[in-house]
Amino acid sequence: MSSLEIGLWSIPILLLLIFLRIPIGLAMFLTGIVGTWLVTGTWVPVLAQLKSVIYDTFSSYSLSIVPLFLLMGQFATRGGMSRALFRAAETMVGHRRGGVAMAAVAACGGFGAICGSSLATAATMGQVALPELKRCGYSDSLSTACLAAGGTLGILIPPSVVLVIYAILTEQNIAKLFLAAFVPGFLAALGYMLTVSLYVRFDPKSAGAQEKASWAERREALVSVWPVLVIFILVIGGIYAGIFTPTEGAAVGAAGTGLVALFNGGLDWKAFRESILSTASSTGMIFFIVLGASVFNSFLAFSQLPQQSAQYVAELGWSPWFVLILILICYLVFGCIMDSLSMILLTIPIFFPIVSALDYGLPLEEFAIWFGIIVLIVVEVGLITPPVGMNLFVINSMARHVPLGQTFRGVAPFIASDIVRVAILVMFPSITLFMIRWLY
Numbered sequence: 001m002s003s004l005e006i007g008l009w010s011i012p013i014l015l016l017l018i019f020l021r022i023p024i025g026l027a028m029f030l031t032g033i034v035g036t037w038l039v040t041g042t043w044v045p046v047l048a049q050l051k052s053v054i055y056d057t058f059s060s061y062s063l064s065i066v067p068l069f070l071l072m073g074q075f076a077t078r079g080g081m082s083r084a085l086f087r088a089a090e091t092m093v094g095h096r097r098g099g100v101a102m103a104a105v106a107a108c109g110g111f112g113a114i115c116g117s118s119l120a121t122a123a124t125m126g127q128v129a130l131p132e133l134k135r136c137g138y139s140d141s142l143s144t145a146c147l148a149a150g151g152t153l154g155i156l157i158p159p160s161v162v163l164v165i166y167a168i169l170t171e172q173n174i175a176k177l178f179l180a181a182f183v184p185g186f187l188a189a190l191g192y193m194l195t196v197s198l199y200v201r202f203d204p205k206s207a208g209a210q211e212k213a214s215w216a217e218r219r220e221a222l223v224s225v226w227p228v229l230v231i232f233i234l235v236i237g238g239i240y241a242g243i244f245t246p247t248e249g250a251a252v253g254a255a256g257t258g259l260v261a262l263f264n265g266g267l268d269w270k271a272f273r274e275s276i277l278s279t280a281s282s283t284g285m286i287f288f289i290v291l292g293a294s295v296f297n298s299f300l301a302f303s304q305l306p307q308q309s310a311q312y313v314a315e316l317g318w319s320p321w322f323v324l325i326l327i328l329i330c331y332l333v334f335g336c337i338m339d340s341l342s343m344i345l346l347t348i349p350i351f352f353p354i355v356s357a358l359d360y361g362l363p364l365e366e367f368a369i370w371f372g373i374i375v376l377i378v379v380e381v382g383l384i385t386p387p388v389g390m391n392l393f394v395i396n397s398m399a400r401h402v403p404l405g406q407t408f409r410g411v412a413p414f415i416a417s418d419i420v421r422v423a424i425l426v427m428f429p430s431i432t433l434f435m436i437r438w439l440y
Helices: 003-019 024-040 044-058 061-078 081-093 099-112 118-135 140-155 161-170 174-180 182-202 215-223 226-240 246-263 269-303 305-316 320-334 340-356 364-382 390-398 404-427 429-439
Strands: none
Touching: 003 024, 003 269, 003 305, 024 044, 024 269, 024 340, 044 269, 061 081, 061 118, 061 161, 061 246, 061 269, 081 099, 081 118, 081 215, 081 226, 099 118, 099 140, 099 182, 118 140, 118 390, 140 161, 140 182, 140 364, 140 390, 140 404, 161 174, 161 340, 161 364, 174 182, 174 226, 174 246, 174 364, 174 429, 182 364, 182 404, 182 429, 226 246, 269 305, 269 340, 305 340, 320 340, 320 364, 320 404, 340 364, 364 404, 364 429, 390 404, 404 429
8 A cells, every 4th residue: 555545544544533532632643653654664753753743842832822822711701701791792782683692792702802712702601691691582592503603703803722723734923814813703793793683583583672771881881891902902912013922912811811800809719720720621632632633744744645635636627716615615514523623733734735736816825824714714614513513512501401403593594604704705815814915
């Protein structure tokens, strides 16, 4: 069997291991180890790889941003910021038809700006918004669906842990990727709110009514979210003003959210310890997946699969846009069975060389950034795509009285909104890239 054939067989074998419920990091690690041995015919390269890959992977300065953003999200959750964001949005639009659901989406977007994790955003906002949606007479289907969809804003609106991993894999500038995600993130939130508006228009019984908040209540609610705005401006503004690097910005953000949580009384010693342990646990999981991906990607390099695939696709003479659409469809399918981080780590080393060899009329750096945002959005769709969209299960675990089928039906309009947004961003790359072109 040739090296290329071994590389090709590794993909279905890896997917089989994942279906057998072997952790994705371990599955990639084992496939990479055995594959390297089969390609080289000796254990020497495997042992040499284990000696160097672990150090090379975890000594990366860029990876230190991951635990800092995770810690930032932990502190933000305990600091009551999610409740303040939801209350502020609710006072502004809660009296409109579908307004409380729109407020939940807006609050998810605001929380995503200081969290960086989709699952954490969905879980945190679910705790805050689900009781209020039920109190206001919203249907179970709309309540769970809007929160599951809103939670996906956590990995699109900067800072984003998945964007950091993509930047490391493709050797791109993290700050530029964060900047490019702003407009698509805003469009996502706007699209979800429009979807809620259309949802309640076609199904008036799905949304209840709420009294209009007074201007005094609105002012009070808006004042309560100033820590979120200050931290976001400090972190993102500091990065683009050149005051500090993205990693230093993450550290500043974690310290700022920690101080806010302490001031609000949500961060005693027990909560601080739990935040550190939860961050360490999540970081360990992510880092082990990154390690497994590094070993697997090294094996793929030995097998020449990415290079041969890129050459093969180029020789087929297919339209670059047709190839891109096929890849995006693959991501939609993978999203039904895998989490977002695993999808990025598994597919980018294979897909990126293929699309990079094609001509999309963009400089390579701009193309890499645009492709990363498009992929992130499609991965985000996978988080709410049945049968195993992760956000759907997170929200449903908080609303156990709601049949999962109702949530599946309710989320369909939000998936349609995502597909329309992907189509627009694919057709008009300048929407994603104009802020980078403006500032750089």
